[in-house]
Amino acid sequence: MGRDLLMALTIVMFLGTGGFFISRMAPIIGVMRLARPTDRLDNVGQRLGFMMRQVFAHQRLMRMKLSGVLHFFIFSGFVILFIDIVDAIGQVFVPGFNIGSALDFVVDLFVTLVLIGIILAVYQRAVLKPERYHGSDERDGYIILGMIALIMIGIVLHESFYPFAAPVLFHVHPRLDPWGFLGYSVAQLWIRTGLAMHPVIAEVGYILGYLLDIGMVFAFLAYLPTSKHLHIFLAVPSIFLHKTRPHGELVPPVDPDAGMAIRTVKDMNWKDVLDLFTCTECGRCQAVCPAHAAGQPLSPKMVIIELRDAVRRELAGGEPLPLAGGVVSAEELWSCTTCGACQEACPVFIEHVPKIAGLRAALLEDGEVDKSTQKVLVGWDRQGNSFNQPQRKRPAWAKGLDFTIKDARKEPVDWLWFVGDFASYDPRMQHLSRLVARLLHRAGIDFGILYEGEVNSGNDALRMGEYGLFETLAQKNLAALEKAQFNQVFTTDPHSFNALRNEYGKLGFDRPVRHYTQAFLDLIEQGRLRPEPLNLRVTYHDPCYLGRWNRVFDAPRQLLEKMGVELVEMPHHGANSFCCGAGGGRIWMEEVGMTDRPANIRMREALTLQDVNHFVVACPKDMSMFTAAVQSTGSEERMKVIDVAELLAQAVGLDEPLDRVMAE
């Protein structure tokens, strides 16, 4: 009688919650089907390997120790939960079913780990209260933790009563197995208190435990589709479907009729939609976002949550709101530096930056962009640079040299130097450009530039959502590059480096592109430049578009080592570098709602390092941003911003004594 009831109940719960789960999931899949295509089923082998490392080794999650460990406990419990489900349902449907002592032990071991994990999670949420949870649905978090805890209690409860209830319910006589140590210990309690002797109590205890376990599992299933904990189902497929195209490429080739603007959910690709529902609101992105740290109204997490909630409202029959400027405010969108720290931190590999750029594109199409930014966009379109300078002045920096740089459009060169706007026009960077030219000259490199044939690479225009302008600029450069004969492209600017390396591919360009830190390292290794030790203690700032987006972390560090420079790392370095605040067009935008500039935050981080008074950069925009940061933090006496090329020039004895370089 009791067993029939349990069987019937199990089947009803299974069908009921299963059906409910499907009915809640179907609309989400429906939205994904409406969205734009994206190819995420290439390189299956590589995807599988990546997924295994992230899922079973928690590679990225472990970057935050406490969260990583507690998540691993709870996550592993879920894997083990399947053994328990088989065990519990098996006992009901097949009298005498037994998974064996070994698995009993494993289940109890993981029940213990999960419970420890839950205690740690509650401790983190209630006591540590990390800022990254700000804006997340905390109630949802506690509900889920509570449900998991009840399942664990249910497991132990029904296991402990099983030996006493089984004769009545299932007409079998299982022995009490000490390997299932939790059930065994609790059963000892029932024996000592005599509760085990009352068949009715044993029966009720067992059924209660079974319902807390299996019943709660089903309740969990029904609850998930409207919870942020849907990641339990979606994280693994999302990680499998991660981006495998060049990391630094913002968007794959854009359909010219559709453009890149995201106005409605249909303008996202289906992986973007999946991202929204995979987000666990953990806030790791928010914790690393430079705009958020600067007090601006942006949190990458909130962008995802706002978009997801908008889709949910639409699914529930609500009127669709405009996504750009409505669901996600223009201020949020224009705050992004596109540094990619959010994507680097996200444990489920959500791609925040392309969504933000797509939403910016929609704002731009409606003409909504501040005046100073507009001036830059128009300047790129008219003059090919952001300085509102005539195009013919682009090569003016090269005039102060005592040799002539080849015009790569007119004669073949080995290295074609793509100089970039800042290095060409900014008076302070012009000095650096001449220094780089002299270094190449000293190393005997046959190099040239495109003179007036070069325009801005379009990297930032694209990230501001101006795909058309990016294309126009890229095509102008490609036309000039096509005329030139060269073996490789050499760049001083990481933004140009990224565009040429990752974005021009979709327009047919596929020549090797190198950053000067990589190229200079080679020249030293080939013996073409022979630096003398500088004996300095420095710190190095990884530019976002060199490091994070292009994974060039080692070359600049090895270069410093070759120059006899001792590198002291800042807490945020390598893939976790902290953006200077200039990227994604931010350098030209109005500073709305900023309480602290990212560059100042970064400078203060460097100032905590003992006996380090050189801040080494490898990006013209960094030079500009951090020079200003040194001034506004009042640390001119304590810290000097210096380009890696300036150090090299000093190390190889080009006649630029360090103090003179500093003085300029």
Add this chain to the structure above:
Amino acid sequence: MRLAVLLKTVPDLVEELALDEDARTLLFDEMSYVPSEWDDQALEEALIIKEESGAEVTVIAVDTGDVDTMLFTALAKGADYAVKIVGDFDAAMSNWQKARVVADYLGRGDFDAVLSGVQAIDDVDGQLPGLVAGFLGWPHASVITEVRVAGGSHLQLRQEYAGGLVAELETVTPIVVGVQAARKPPRYASVAKVRQVAKSATIDEVEADVAEARLAGVEYVRPVAAGHAEMIEGDIDEVVDRIVAILEERNLLRRA
């Protein structure tokens, strides 16, 4: 409400003016041209009126060179029609001549108001809107910073004066308005949108004859510097002595 917005291109001052120092002429064909920024303000104000009260906006340019991109950009921003007045014109065409052909075209239509930039870098005294109004025999208001439809055939204008004074004017249509600034900064037209509009929209071409210019430019020369600032160098005592000497020279110092 049918609004006409006059657009024109002017030499791009980012580049240097192409001046033939010997012949003392401007080399109009050797300069690059950009839309006049005051005209952008006029267009923005017209588009704001359109959004507020459903006006129909026609942008009009005289074909003195490549004006198509400027017209397509205006369409991309939200103008309804674009008209290019074509004829035997070139970049050297004077504002008086432009005003003449534009007024001829406007006189044949039934526009309620004409908005133009109040001035341009080649029209610093703001003749164009006044000339157009004169040719048409319409009223004219300049240095306007706000245009609102006040029901029926009335417009409310906001006009700026020196010293922070502002006037509210009410006028009947038709009228020619010289716009100093729109209520909001001009909107942006993305490259892709302009390109898309260039593919799908058309520019109406209207033929016109150019009138004989009444004034001819005699010569164009660079302004000659009248004098230079004197840089005072030396240590602090020398600098102080020099300053005192200068003040004495000019009788600006009274000794006790």
